[in-house]
Amino acid sequence: xxxxxxxxxxxxxxxxxxxxxxxxxxxxxxxxxxxxxxxxxxxxxxxxxxxxxxxxxxxxxxxxxxxxxxxxxxxxxxxxxxxxxxxxxxxxxxxxxxxxxxxxxxxxxxxxxxxxxxxxxxxxxxxxxxxxxxxxxxxxxxxxxxxxxxxxxxxxxxxxxxxxxxxxxxxxxx
Amino acid sequence: xxxxxxxxxxxxxxxxxxxxxxxxxxxxxxxxxxxxxxxxxxxxxxxxxxxxxxxxxxxxxxxxxxxxxxxxxxxxxxxxxxxxxxxxxxxxxxxxxxxxxxxxxxxxxxxxxxxxxxxxxxxxxxxxxxxxxxxxxxxxxxxxxxxxxxxxxxxxxxxxxxxxxxxxxxxxxxxxxxxxxxxxxxxxxxxxxxxxxxxxxxxxxxxxxxxxxxxxxxxxxxxxxxxxxxxxxxxxxxxxxxxxxxxxx
Numbered sequence: 001x002x003x004x005x006x007x008x009x010x011x012x013x014x015x016x017x018x019x020x021x022x023x024x025x026x027x028x029x030x031x032x033x034x035x036x037x038x039x040x041x042x043x044x045x046x047x048x049x050x051x052x053x054x055x056x057x058x059x060x061x062x063x064x065x066x067x068x069x070x071x072x073x074x075x076x077x078x079x080x081x082x083x084x085x086x087x088x089x090x091x092x093x094x095x096x097x098x099x100x101x102x103x104x105x106x107x108x109x110x111x112x113x114x115x116x117x118x119x120x121x122x123x124x125x126x127x128x129x130x131x132x133x134x135x136x137x138x139x140x141x142x143x144x145x146x147x148x149x150x151x152x153x154x155x156x157x158x159x160x161x162x163x164x165x166x167x168x169x170x171x172x173x174x
Numbered sequence: 175x176x177x178x179x180x181x182x183x184x185x186x187x188x189x190x191x192x193x194x195x196x197x198x199x200x201x202x203x204x205x206x207x208x209x210x211x212x213x214x215x216x217x218x219x220x221x222x223x224x225x226x227x228x229x230x231x232x233x234x235x236x237x238x239x240x241x242x243x244x245x246x247x248x249x250x251x252x253x254x255x256x257x258x259x260x261x262x263x264x265x266x267x268x269x270x271x272x273x274x275x276x277x278x279x280x281x282x283x284x285x286x287x288x289x290x291x292x293x294x295x296x297x298x299x300x301x302x303x304x305x306x307x308x309x310x311x312x313x314x315x316x317x318x319x320x321x322x323x324x325x326x327x328x329x330x331x332x333x334x335x336x337x338x339x340x341x342x343x344x345x346x347x348x349x350x351x352x353x354x355x356x357x358x359x360x361x362x363x364x365x366x367x368x369x370x371x372x373x374x375x376x377x378x379x380x381x382x383x384x385x386x387x388x389x390x391x392x393x394x395x396x397x398x399x400x401x402x403x404x405x406x407x408x409x410x411x412x413x414x415x416x417x418x419x420x421x422x423x
Contacts, residue, residue, distance in 0.1 A: 047388050053211040054390060057275035072389050074357065076339075081394050089395040098389050099358075143355050144346035147339040172394065 027065065043098050043117040046072060051120075052096060058168030059085055066090040069171075073102040073115045076144030082151045082171040086160035090106055091125040103139035106152060127154040215279045215386045219269045219359040227298060238296055245284070250307040255370035255412070262309030268363040268390035269301045271386075280386040307364050330335030331403055340383035345398050348407070351391075360388070369412020378403045 003098040034071060035169075046052040052072055058080050060068045066089050072079045085091050095104060105112040113123045127133070137148035153171050163169055217223060241258070246252050250261025260268065274280040275289035276297075292300070339347035349355040353363040364372065378384035379396040387393060396404070 032208075044220055047214055048216070049211060049220055054214060055210075055212045074389050074391065076350060077344070077391055077394055079390050079394060081344060081398070142350065144339060144350035147341040147344065147346040149341060149344040150343075172397070 017091070027144050033138045039120045040118060041096050041120055043096070046096065046098055051094070056168065058170040059083060059163070060168055061163040062092075066092060068094060069096040070094045070168075071104070072098055073104060073137070074098040075100055075142050076137070076148040078104065078137075078148070078150040080150075080170045080172045082153060084155060084169045084171040085127065085155050086124075086152045086157045087127050087130045088157055089126070093123040093125055093128070094120055094163070095123075096120045100141045101139050102141050102148070105138040106135065106138050109133065114139065127152075130154045130156050213279070214390070215270065215274050215388055216277050217273050217360065217388070219266070224266065224359065226294075227266050227301065227325050230265075230295075230298030230300070230302030232299070232302040232306050235299035235301065238292075238300050239303050241288075242300070250304055250309075250416045251366075252368060255368045256374060257368065258371045259366055260304040261307040261366065263304055263362055264357060264360075265301050265305040266359050268304055269297060270360040272297045272301070274386045280384060310351040325409075328402075328406035328409055329415075333415075335399075335403060335407060336410065340398075342367055343398050345395055354383075367411045368416050369408045373404060373408035376408065380404075 015069045021025075041050065041052065047054065052070060057070050057072065060070070062068055067085055069083055069085060069091055071083065071093070074097065093104075093113060095113060095115050096119065099117060101117070102115040103112055104115060109127070110127075111123065111125055113121050116122050131154055133152040133154060135150050135152055138147055141148065151171075161169060206209075245254065245257050245261050250263075251259050261314075271280060272285075272289045272292070275285045276292075278286065335345065335350040339345045348353075348364070350394075351358050351361045353365060357363065371397060375384060376396045376399065377391075379387070379392045380399070382393070385393060399407070
């Protein structure tokens with residue numbers, strides 16, 4: 001085998017490997033759903049049952065010290081309208097849309113989470129500095145898109161309220 | 175048949191039964207771990223729901239709606255400011271409210287028993303009738319249309335909120351859901367609504383007395399509004415200006 005043939009062979013193998021790599025996100029492998037958990041959710045019945053019912057939205061305290069934040073993006077609001085998280089701990093964000101495509105962008109950070117109806121978008125965030133971070137919708141979603149803003153309030157770790165297992169943190173006006 | 179005859183079959187069925195009991199008990203345990211899910215409304219806008227809500231017979235609804243006239247006025251315009259006008263409202267929005275009154279997701283001393291007394295077909299028929307009643311006056315009309323004009327300062331606040339919202343506070347424009355720019359399923363058009371009714375509902379959403387909005391849009395927005403803004407919006411919609419949000423500046 002001379003080197004030209006070897007080169008052709010190597011390049012062919014590389015190209016054949018790159019095609020599935022490009023299409024990775026579009027290939028549906030049922031076995032992966034089994035291990036990773038399904039991310040599908042019905043956008044029309046979020047309020048009826050499951051993860052995104054009203055009293056499950058907001059910040060949840062996990063056993064390992066990290067927090068999980070669940071939110072709904074809809075025309076033209078993020079619910080809850082203000083989310084409180086502690087600084088310096090991992091924040092697992094789980095967000096889904098009830099209608100159109102939205103994107104949750106947090107000003108002052110480089111986080112920009114695309115939110116699609118029918119799918120739970122997951123993101124791992126961490127805030128080092130306490131403060132009030134404004135969030136905006138960065139995907140045109142309709143007539144009220146420009147007013148679709150909310151807030152993430154990052155508080156020092158010791159000021160974060162101790163949440164009971166069923167309790168969810170929330171700083172939206174009461 | 176065979177299962178009952180052979181002893182092996184019976185053994186399997188016993189195992190299944192035991193497994194079923196175990197699963198059921200574990201489900202009960204899991205359910206008791208979490209807080210109960212709070213459901214704002216049993217309505218979800220699937221294609222079947224929309225079809226069921228739009229399947230009414232407007233003529234039969236007209237006969238049934240004689241019962242509604244005492245409070246909601248003849249042909250859908252109420253003389254009492256605290257009672258909502260129903261003329262020309264979106265089918266789906268009246269249908270959803272009646273379903274919520276029936277399931278006690280929205281509490282009302284007057285409407286609860288009335289909505290319970292209607293059958294599913296009656297609800298669809300009444301809804302079909304009111305959605306076809308004209309919302310605008312013609313020369314022969316003697317219905318009681320809204321009259322009071324808001325004061326000029328309030329009109330400016332309200333028209334700005336309806337047309338543009340307030341981006342700084344995250345308040346979307348009212349007209350993006352309540353019309354005329356865009357409507358969403360189950361959202362009432364507010365063009366000709368009574369002032370006192372709009373105000374009472376904004377206050378009920380803000381205080382949590384009414385909590386049947388799916389995914390909490392109105393409970394979120396009404397809290398962000400100031401008291402003055404709630405009055406301004408109610409006056410503006412109550413004077414029939416809701417269709418021309420830019421006109422009263």
